[in-house]
Amino acid sequence: MIILISKRKFDVPVQAACISPDVFKGKTTAEIANMPVTEGNRNLKLGDLFEIQEDNLETPYITINGDAGKVKRIGSNMKTGEIVVNGDCGMHTGEKMAGGKITVNGNIGGWSGNDMKGGLIEVHGDAGDYLASPYRGTATGMKGGVIIVDGKVGSDSGCYLHGGVLKIKGGAGRFLGYHMSDGVILVDKEVDVRPGACMTGGKIVITGTVEEVMPSFTIDSVKPKVKIDDTTNVAGPFYVFLGDLAEHGTGKIFVNKACNPQMKFYEKYL
DSSP, X not given: OEEEEESSOOSSOEEOTXXXXXXXXXXXXXXXXXXXXXXXXXXXXXXXXXXXXXXSOOSSSEEEESOBTTEEOTTTTOOSSEEEXXXXXXXXXXXXXXXXXXXXXXXXXXXXXXXXXXXXXEESSOBOTTTTOOOTTOOOOOOSSEEEESSOBOTTTTTTOOSOEEEESSOBOSSTTTTOOSSEEEESSOBOSOTTTTOOSSEEEESSOBSOOOTTSEEEEEEEEEEEETTXXXXXXXXXXXXXXXXXXXXXXXXXXXXXXXXXXXXXXX
């Protein structure tokens, strides 16, 4: 196992896409220390920012201790292995990830899981805006894999979702699942306005509260439960809304009936 220990607090962003089991594999600690990174506008080596140690444990393959809240692109393009971050980590974590596991024992920055295709990201804290969402001007979000967040997530999470599963145990910001076409988003607590805006497929499951569903969705039915993935079924009952009809969408939003009594008036349309 390779252990990275930050030498100091980072005041400006650090670009460190080299921090990945696929990149570290077969290299000595001296070779790892010599890998290029940037801190702000300075070109540095990984060993300038982190003390690098090695022990005989096989898993996790990489452990990061100390401040990494400004360190971007940890686990970028990762295909195998495991990374554990004991603290916060920066934006774009797990970008284009195809396999393996990243565990963050803290908060995670925005755009994490962007273009993710497989693997697992577990966050034992909060996630920033644009979780599993593409960069502005592109339309390719998360395609596969699983992201689990114990806390809340920011706005525009799961945008352009093409597949995979987001499990959010806290609340979610506005425009959750914007323009999603496939995949599943589960939120256990409150959801801000306009979930599922412009969605064309997939499903959003809200077991907590939501102020309203957009008028471009239509009530379809009441279901006793909903399947999230092969391991998870969630008991309802749920109001089921179809849409976004403004996009000729066939997506579904499941809203917990008991937690949202303000939506009882929809029942007269069933």
